[in-house]
Amino acid sequence: MKDITTTQDIQLLVNTFYESVRESEIGFFFEEIAQVNWEKHLPKMYIFWQALLFADVKFNGNPMGAHFPINEKMAMEKHHFDTWLSLWKSTVDQLFSGEIAESAKSKAENIASLMAYKMEMDTKLRKL
Ligand code: HEM
Numbered sequence: 001m002k003d004i005t006t007t008q009d010i011q012l013l014v015n016t017f018y019e020s021v022r023e024s025e026i027g028f029f030f031e032e033i034a035q036v037n038w039e040k041h042l043p044k045m046y047i048f049w050q051a052l053l054f055a056d057v058k059f060n061g062n063p064m065g066a067h068f069p070i071n072e073k074m075a076m077e078k079h080h081f082d083t084w085l086s087l088w089k090s091t092v093d094q095l096f097s098g099e100i101a102e103s104a105k106s107k108a109e110n111i112a113s114l115m116a117y118k119m120e121m122d123t124k125l126r127k128l
Helices: 007-023 027-033 038-053 065-073 078-095 099-127
Strands: none
Touching: 007 027, 007 038, 007 078, 027 065, 038 099, 065 099, 078 099
């Protein structure tokens, strides 16, 4: 199996991942809570992952900030992030193997864990 080396690889990875996300128990965050426009969201995610894995483009979005409005409508809890991460890891493993594939999993794990913490704090502070 090959490693993640091209922008096409990233597109395949991201498309496959969100196909399973949409069908999973966290799909409603995208479909109902945020009512995501997939034609806009997917290309944004290609750039995000390309910036993280190849460092040859800049991501101009706001990866953490984008999640606070969603968290306000429906708390994003640790178990949601566990589902997100396990889908991400299994999608990577299903399609690729190598150093960059490993990095895709560990970077996602770090961000997911920080994001889960920030969302939990946000929920707690709003309840005060
Ligand atoms: C339970 C876990 C998660 C859920 C339910 C979730 C859901 C969402 C939703 C609904 C959006 C907004 C889409 C839109 O309206 O365009 C979004 C944006 C985004 N998410 Fe997540 N997300 C999760 C975890 C993560 C993680 C772990 C990462 C990074 C590794 C991530 C990266 C991003 C990025 C980069 C954006 C775009 C930010 C921008 O607009 O600048 N998400 N997410």
